[in-house]
Amino acid sequence: MKEESLRTLKGIGEKTEKLFERAGVGNLNQLLHYYPRDYDSYEQTVPLGMVRDNEKNAVCGRILRQPSVKNYNHKSVTILQLEDETGKLQITWFHMPFLKSTLKRGGSYIFRGRVSMKNGRKTMEHPEIFTIAGYDEIQGQLRPIYPLTTGLTNKMVIKAVSQLLEERSLEPEYLPEEQRERLRLCEINYAIAEIHFPSDRNSLAEARRRLVFDEFFFFILALSRLKEKTETVENHFPMRAVWRTEEVIENLPYRLTDAQMGVWNELERDMTGRLLMNRLIQGDVGSGKTILAFLSMIMCCENGYQSALMVPTEVLAVQHYESLCRLLEENQITDARPVLLKGSCTQKEKREIYEKIASGETKMIVGTHALIQEKVVYRDLALVITDEQHRFGVRQRTLLTEKGYPPNVLVMSATPIPRTLAIILYGDLDISVLNELPARRLPIKNCVVGTSWRPNAYQFMEREITAGHQVYVICPMVEENEELNCENVMDYSSRLRERMPAGIRVEPLHGQMKAQKKNEIMEAFAANEIQILVSTTVVEVGVNVPNATVMLIENAERFGLAQLHQLRGRVGRGEAQSYCIFMQGDEKEETSRRLDILNRSNDGFYIAEEDLKLRGPGDLFGIRQSGIADFQIADIYQDADILKESSAAVREILELDPELKLPQNRLLSEALEHYLERQNADILL
Numbered sequence: 001m002k003e004e005s006l007r008t009l010k011g012i013g014e015k016t017e018k019l020f021e022r023a024g025v026g027n028l029n030q031l032l033h034y035y036p037r038d039y040d041s042y043e044q045t046v047p048l049g050m051v052r053d054n055e056k057n058a059v060c061g062r063i064l065r066q067p068s069v070k071n072y073n074h075k076s077v078t079i080l081q082l083e084d085e086t087g088k089l090q091i092t093w094f095h096m097p098f099l100k101s102t103l104k105r106g107g108s109y110i111f112r113g114r115v116s117m118k119n120g121r122k123t124m125e126h127p128e129i130f131t132i133a134g135y136d137e138i139q140g141q142l143r144p145i146y147p148l149t150t151g152l153t154n155k156m157v158i159k160a161v162s163q164l165l166e167e168r169s170l171e172p173e174y175l176p177e178e179q180r181e182r183l184r185l186c187e188i189n190y191a192i193a194e195i196h197f198p199s200d201r202n203s204l205a206e207a208r209r210r211l212v213f214d215e216f217f218f219f220i221l222a223l224s225r226l227k228e229k230t231e232t233v234e235n236h237f238p239m240r241a242v243w244r245t246e247e248v249i250e251n252l253p254y255r256l257t258d259a260q261m262g263v264w265n266e267l268e269r270d271m272t273g274r275l276l277m278n279r280l281i282q283g284d285v286g287s288g289k290t291i292l293a294f295l296s297m298i299m300c301c302e303n304g305y306q307s308a309l310m311v312p313t314e315v316l317a318v319q320h321y322e323s324l325c326r327l328l329e330e331n332q333i334t335d336a337r338p339v340l341l342k343g344s345c346t347q348k349e350k351r352e353i354y355e356k357i358a359s360g361e362t363k364m365i366v367g368t369h370a371l372i373q374e375k376v377v378y379r380d381l382a383l384v385i386t387d388e389q390h391r392f393g394v395r396q397r398t399l400l401t402e403k404g405y406p407p408n409v410l411v412m413s414a415t416p417i418p419r420t421l422a423i424i425l426y427g428d429l430d431i432s433v434l435n436e437l438p439a440r441r442l443p444i445k446n447c448v449v450g451t452s453w454r455p456n457a458y459q460f461m462e463r464e465i466t467a468g469h470q471v472y473v474i475c476p477m478v479e480e481n482e483e484l485n486c487e488n489v490m491d492y493s494s495r496l497r498e499r500m501p502a503g504i505r506v507e508p509l510h511g512q513m514k515a516q517k518k519n520e521i522m523e524a525f526a527a528n529e530i531q532i533l534v535s536t537t538v539v540e541v542g543v544n545v546p547n548a549t550v551m552l553i554e555n556a557e558r559f560g561l562a563q564l565h566q567l568r569g570r571v572g573r574g575e576a577q578s579y580c581i582f583m584q585g586d587e588k589e590e591t592s593r594r595l596d597i598l599n600r601s602n603d604g605f606y607i608a609e610e611d612l613k614l615r616g617p618g619d620l621f622g623i624r625q626s627g628i629a630d631f632q633i634a635d636i637y638q639d640a641d642i643l644k645e646s647s648a649a650v651r652e653i654l655e656l657d658p659e660l661k662l663p664q665n666r667l668l669s670e671a672l673e674h675y676l677e678r679q680n681a682d683i684l685l
């Protein structure tokens with residue numbers, strides 16, 4: 001079943017298949033592991049007089065009058081008045097005029113949706129509709145809510161998954177029975193079925209525990225094998241420490257922090273050593289990791305070797321390439337001839353770059369995943385630098401070095417995790433920590449505010465722009481989505497453009513734009529031709545525009561704290577005072593408490609710890625906090641205990657059967673293969 005197409009399911013044609021593909025679901029196996037991001041419980045109905053504002057309510061009532069349909073701003077709105085003995089409620093839908101004839105006057109129905117005050121009147125917007133009997137059937141159930149992309153609805157996913165679970169035989173149980181029982185883990189097929197459609201909260205918790213265990217288990221299993229393969233590999237690129245790097249450090253407009261100096265010494269020692277370097281630099285946002293990457297590249301170049309810096313997005317590739325070129329120019333290093341290789345280069349450009357790489361003319365290559373395509377043949381590639389989510393596995397290393405020796409590897413991470421966990425998760429890497437921020441930085445000033453404060457925020461933004469600075473605004477969505485009540489980049493940027501004086505240029509940025517367009521916008525922002533960038537979280541990783549001093553995050557409740565911390569790290573990168581405004585779109589006490597953690601501290605480690613304390617182990621489906629590896633359901637902070645259990649279980653199995661050749665581990669070995677395939681085959685092995 002693993003690779004079977006979604007089209008083998010009833011009701012999925014070419015169009016729907018494409019929608020699923022955009023959400024990363026390309027075959028049945030991926031669908032099976034497309035877990036809900038949350039659950040909805042169909043609660044008891046409440047009397048109309050008792051509906052709660054800003055929350056989802058299920059209400060049962062009689063329709064007073066035939067619904068009316070009106071047109072506002074090209075939107076058709078269907079309006080309905082509902083009543084029961086305790087009160088009345090207005091209900092509205094957009095773009096659903098047909099409801100006028102479906103919902104009959106005098107009929108009783110159940111409506112379920114969010115209630116808020118609109119023009120002084122309690123209004124339920126865009127609710128689901130049920131007959132009384134229909135609601136009876138599902139009341140009390142936990143219904144999955146899947147992560148969606150534009151066009152893909154929750155109903156579509158539910159339909160596809162339930163068909164799949166009903167009709168196909170699933171996975172064989174691969175964990176040895178004895179181990180499973182000892183660890184009190186439920187059976188795998190039960191876990192998969194229950195994670196999609198839980199019978200109740202207990203079985204959901206049980207299912208989740210098993211799947212979290214498995215995610216960690218396979219990750220660590222793959223890692224352990226990788227470790228064996230790379231731990232003692234000889235370094236075929238003998239290097240000397242060079243004076244050029246000392247000069248570059250001297251010429252920097254700032255002094256390296258002691259932490260940066262310490263890590264730089266470690267890197268020098270590694271690269272001049274007998275064994276291959278495999279090192280992780282862990283440093284909070286803005287701690288200055290990039291310069292260490294550049295220094296390492298310069299050291300390789302001076303020793304006559306190539307180095308490659310691989311980053312997750314084109315925007316970042318362009319940014320790094322430009323600052324690398326600047327650094328080389330300032331220091332008159334002319335023999336490096338760096339190139340920028342990105343997916344959006346034309347064929348001709350790519351060919352020229354490939355030639356420069358293959359001939360050894362260029363010594364420094366910056367790019368996205370295009371760097372590891374088979375067509376790229378390197379010449380003495382001695383160092384590869386990447387981020388934690390795109391760590392190199394053996395297969396990737398082989399791809400990189402088809403005609404050479406394996407390179408030194410340097411991994412950069414801004415995820416703050418305690419050392420005990422880091423040792424498990426980065427088992428194959430030596431770890432360096434940058435635990436100090438550059439000295440002249442002023443701590444970012446934060447505030448958590450409600451949406452009524454928005455006009456003040458805009459005034460403040462204007463003031464900062466007048467003083468020559470720039471602003472990021474972050475929205476959770478790209479376009480309007482009527483099911484989700486939150487801000488989107490497209491509408492927001494048009495509104496803001498109207499609101500701001502003519503001299504202030506406002507532009508949107510999001511992941512669905514063409515790479516070329518994204519680069520243009522980022523470049524214009526970096527050059528202060530754009531003053532306000534309204535963006536999704538695409539700016540989250542690594543973007544560096546030190547002149548930006550304000551970040552306004554809309555619907556801050558929709559992001560994990562670690563993610564918010566990463567986002568906030570885009571400001572406070574220069575010497576000017578910076579500010580971060582967390583705009584809370586709901587009025588929940590719990591959200592305020594979470595956001596207050598960010599308000600109090602700018603320290604990634606502290607934030608991760610406090611967040612965990614606040615959420616506690618009972619919170620099964622909080623927003624996932626870390627982007628480490630590709631954990632779909634597991635959260636390294638919250639599930640730290642399971643992580644340790646998985647690690648111990650792997651150790652136990654491998655001690656007895658390091659190659660997974662014993663009959664009791666046959667299914668496990670196969671499952672490991674599938675895991676690697678699912679992870680795109682190249683994350684680790």
Ligand SMILES: Nc1ncnc2c1ncn2[C@@H]1O[C@H](COP(=O)(O)OP(=O)(O)OP(=O)(O)O)[C@@H](O)[C@H]1O
Nearest residue numbers: 254255256257285286287288289290291414438542
């Ligand atoms: N020692 C230092 N003193 C002053 N400024 C520094 C120092 N080191 C780096 N910087 C500057 O700080 C800014 C942030 O550095 P850098 O981009 O390397 O951060 P980072 O660690 O990669 O952070 P992130 O994970 O957020 O991308 C850059 O503008 C850089 O030039």
